Amino acid sequence: MRVVILEDSVVASRWAANFIAEQIRRKPTSVLGLATGGTPVRCYDQLIQFHKNDQLDFSQIQTFNLDEYLGLPPEDSNSYRRFMQENFFDHVNVVPARTHVPDGMAKDIDSHCQEYERRIKESGGIDLQLLGIGSDGHIAFNEPGSSLASRTRLKSLAMETVQDNARFFGSEEKVPRLAITMGVGTIMESRQCLLLATGANKATAVREAIEGPVTAKVTASALQMHPATIAVLDEAAAAELEYADYYREAEVLRLTLAS
Numbered sequence: 001m002r003v004v005i006l007e008d009s010v011v012a013s014r015w016a017a018n019f020i021a022e023q024i025r026r027k028p029t030s031v032l033g034l035a036t037g038g039t040p041v042r043c044y045d046q047l048i049q050f051h052k053n054d055q056l057d058f059s060q061i062q063t064f065n066l067d068e069y070l071g072l073p074p075e076d077s078n079s080y081r082r083f084m085q086e087n088f089f090d091h092v093n094v095v096p097a098r099t100h101v102p103d104g105m106a107k108d109i110d111s112h113c114q115e116y117e118r119r120i121k122e123s124g125g126i127d128l129q130l131l132g133i134g135s136d137g138h139i140a141f142n143e144p145g146s147s148l149a150s151r152t153r154l155k156s157l158a159m160e161t162v163q164d165n166a167r168f169f170g171s172e173e174k175v176p177r178l179a180i181t182m183g184v185g186t187i188m189e190s191r192q193c194l195l196l197a198t199g200a201n202k203a204t205a206v207r208e209a210i211e212g213p214v215t216a217k218v219t220a221s222a223l224q225m226h227p228a229t230i231a232v233l234d235e236a237a238a239a240e241l242e243y244a245d246y247y248r249e250a251e252v253l254r255l256t257l258a259s
């Protein structure tokens with residue numbers, strides 16, 4: 001796994017946004033997998049700036065979001081669909097019908113999940129999947145114990161995740177306990193993954209994901225088996241990495257080779 005350590009969350013978010021922008025410039029019809037949470041907000045901000053200032057064109061892309069809370073309609077202020085509209089989609093020229101977020105109000109959840117998988121396949125598959133990481137090491141809502149071969153399905157949230165996400169809802173009681181989420185297997189089929197993690201509260205999860213054993217206890221560790229994952233970290237999130245100096249040196253060498 002390529003590990004890029006940058007000074008702070010501003011620089012790390014800009015790096016991630018640049019990487020996504022390059023992907024879109026190289027392939028204007030890119031299929032992007034997108035994430036929610038506090039972490040990617042700055043990255044989306046930067047992409048919006050690229051659109052406004054540098055004419056970055058989103059008109060041909062398709063997007064698939066990782067997950068959605070069960071029982072929240074799209075207009076709910078805490079739904080991930082609303083998050084995406086407010087933090088990204090409403091500010092760029094993406095075609096609304098080409099943006100996909102699981103439907104938290106789906107009546108037949110199993111067939112909705114299968115349909116979501118079918119649409120990803122039909123799109124040609126995800127070119128670049130943006131990921132955050134939960135403090136318990138989850139990706140999307142693949143909580144500890146999730147099968148590393150799992151597909152899009154209904155999952156119950158771990159208590160740690162409920163507590164972490166209570167900050168968006170005002171209280172723990174208001175956080176839905178169930179969500180529809182892409183599986184680890186679904187994510188692993190993306191051609192490239194970009195794991196963005198910032199802040200000291202992610203340091204342990206980041207260490208376990210990058211340097212620990214591959215285990216369903218830390219579903220982000222499955223990315224060690226992915227052929228093209230880049231972890232973009234700020235110093236705080238990288239603080240517990242045993243091989244941080246090696247990753248830094250490798251990046252310097254990469255830059256030297258590129259110049």
Ligand SMILES: N[C@@H]1[C@@H](O)[C@H](O)[C@@H](COP(=O)(O)O)O[C@@H]1O
Binds near residue numbers: 067131132135140
């Ligand atoms: N399902 C989302 C994840 O996709 C996200 O990575 C995680 C961390 O979010 P934050 O960036 O707010 O720490 O939160 C939720 O659980």
